Amino acid sequence: MLNIIWTAFFLISFLAAGWQAFALGHAEIWTLTVNALFDAAKTAFTICINLTGMLCLWLGLLKIAECAGLTSVLAKALAPLFKKIMPEVPDNHPAIGSIVMNMAANMLGLDNAATPMGLKAMEQLQELNLKKDTASNAQILFMVLNASAVTIIPINILMYRAELGSSNPCAVFVPILLATSVSTLTGFLAVAWVQKLNIFNKTVLAYLGGFALFIGGLAWYFVSLPDDIRLKYSGSAGNFLLLLIIFIFISAGALKRLNVYETFINGAKEGFDIAVKIIPYLVAMLAAIAMLRASGVMDLFIAGVEKMLLFFNADTAFVPALPTALMKPLSGSGARAMMIETLKTYGGDSFEGFTASVIQGSTETTFYVLAVYFGAVKIIKTRSALPCALLADLAGISAAVYLSYLFF
Numbered sequence: 001m002l003n004i005i006w007t008a009f010f011l012i013s014f015l016a017a018g019w020q021a022f023a024l025g026h027a028e029i030w031t032l033t034v035n036a037l038f039d040a041a042k043t044a045f046t047i048c049i050n051l052t053g054m055l056c057l058w059l060g061l062l063k064i065a066e067c068a069g070l071t072s073v074l075a076k077a078l079a080p081l082f083k084k085i086m087p088e089v090p091d092n093h094p095a096i097g098s099i100v101m102n103m104a105a106n107m108l109g110l111d112n113a114a115t116p117m118g119l120k121a122m123e124q125l126q127e128l129n130l131k132k133d134t135a136s137n138a139q140i141l142f143m144v145l146n147a148s149a150v151t152i153i154p155i156n157i158l159m160y161r162a163e164l165g166s167s168n169p170c171a172v173f174v175p176i177l178l179a180t181s182v183s184t185l186t187g188f189l190a191v192a193w194v195q196k197l198n199i200f201n202k203t204v205l206a207y208l209g210g211f212a213l214f215i216g217g218l219a220w221y222f223v224s225l226p227d228d229i230r231l232k233y234s235g236s237a238g239n240f241l242l243l244l245i246i247f248i249f250i251s252a253g254a255l256k257r258l259n260v261y262e263t264f265i266n267g268a269k270e271g272f273d274i275a276v277k278i279i280p281y282l283v284a285m286l287a288a289i290a291m292l293r294a295s296g297v298m299d300l301f302i303a304g305v306e307k308m309l310l311f312f313n314a315d316t317a318f319v320p321a322l323p324t325a326l327m328k329p330l331s332g333s334g335a336r337a338m339m340i341e342t343l344k345t346y347g348g349d350s351f352e353g354f355t356a357s358v359i360q361g362s363t364e365t366t367f368y369v370l371a372v373y374f375g376a377v378k379i380i381k382t383r384s385a386l387p388c389a390l391l392a393d394l395a396g397i398s399a400a401v402y403l404s405y406l407f408f
Helices: 001-021 027-066 070-085 094-107 112-128 137-148 155-162 169-195 202-223 228-255 261-296 297-310 320-329 332-346 352-361 368-374 385-407
Strands: none
Touching: 001 027, 001 261, 001 297, 027 228, 027 261, 070 094, 070 202, 070 228, 070 332, 094 112, 094 137, 094 385, 112 137, 137 169, 137 368, 137 385, 155 228, 155 332, 155 352, 169 228, 169 332, 169 352, 169 385, 202 228, 202 385, 228 385, 261 297, 261 332, 297 320, 297 385, 320 332, 320 352, 320 385, 332 352, 352 385, 368 385
């Protein structure tokens, strides 16, 4: 999928530039496009190098959390829920443990730990699956929850916002939490409806009620604030929560009698490796997107959507963030590059950049998650997994746009 998207970007950009040069007589388009291509490659490298320090910081802190057992604590808290919503999985089956460990790692932003746990969980669920080429109900629910992805700490987005000039990177913290919650709840309810799960069970109601009460209370509080201080309070709340999380991580490590400093260093070492590894991917996607913008394709798309919205007298301020929304289900690196392009073009503290950031944090990359998790166990018949996951994407992205208007 990513290969098709990337190739299409370059070919479309070249054809668009050629049309402008030969049909419209804009010969300078070749120079503009080549300059944009080279500038994008330099920008990608600069961003990755400057992100190294932030990556080292957070990977070090997350390593402390992992070694201190915080992931296990969260997993134990979620276990009773998964026993009820996956009735085909026997009690005390190891798949339940792997599933909740995967979800806990995702919530804490431990992507490197979440994926191996998720693949292990899918393999264990496959052992219970009677039709090996067809996704079971439990596998569908697990995949949709991964694709909707509640993330408590959107580290990568905050880092990119800080690097690209935002004076308050954490201003998106609360909107992202609310948007990703909407996405996850929608995905879960869609699967529950298709599979006719008993969500009125006391255990399920307790978890859903607690989750809805927390998110609803958080939303109500921020909606009740005056417009002129809502964004300021969101940023302050985000900064406070991040500092609180760091305090909890380090305190938990100290209580476990870890060598907190050495554990941090071991985790931080991974930050440099990751920064280096993402350079080729970021160069590839930023270069392709720079071609789209320089050749006029991106502007043409945005102008077309704006005209359609204006026809219905709708506000068009969010339209420049739409490329991130369209790319998000298809490619994580592509969506990230779209977000970076929007932040660069409109500014780190612009409404367009704010909206693209919230959209980026609202869901996961559906097609990638589906391909990795189902591909690992050779499932080719995904049943309701994709429609339910795309519905969750739509809900999350719609919520992201609404919340951006509300908070900004």
